[in-house]
Amino acid sequence: MFSLTVRRHFMIAHSLPREAFGPAQSLHGATFVAEVSFRRRKLNEDAIVLDIGAAGTMIEKVLAGLNYRNLDEHPDFAGKLSTTEALAEYIAQSVAAKLKDDPDGGQLTGIDVTLRENPDAWATYTLDLPAA
Numbered sequence: 001m002f003s004l005t006v007r008r009h010f011m012i013a014h015s016l017p018r019e020a021f022g023p024a025q026s027l028h029g030a031t032f033v034a035e036v037s038f039r040r041r042k043l044n045e046d047a048i049v050l051d052i053g054a055a056g057t058m059i060e061k062v063l064a065g066l067n068y069r070n071l072d073e074h075p076d077f078a079g080k081l082s083t084t085e086a087l088a089e090y091i092a093q094s095v096a097a098k099l100k101d102d103p104d105g106g107q108l109t110g111i112d113v114t115l116r117e118n119p120d121a122w123a124t125y126t127l128d129l130p131a132a
Contacts, residue, residue: 004049014071037112088125
């Protein structure tokens, strides 16, 4: 299995209005490093998983809809908690939707999204894809 990982960062504001989140119940900011890995069983005829520039552009388009936004006001998070885990899933699903426009997208077997809040805390969501 091969993988390609591209990393970008983004900043959001949100609140997590449940007692379990302590001080994070109030509106606060967070800066995330997003690591998106694309998995594939075999390399394409150019000996790559996916074009690294195309991968970066896909990720940047998804993150542009989140960056500098208050997720409490974001329509995709209406009535939902925007935890790190939920954000990782959202990013994976959004990137997967963009893969249909890429010639190699149908050959990928999965996407892994790791969101790092700091060097000591992160969450990952793994999305398996139905590769051709």
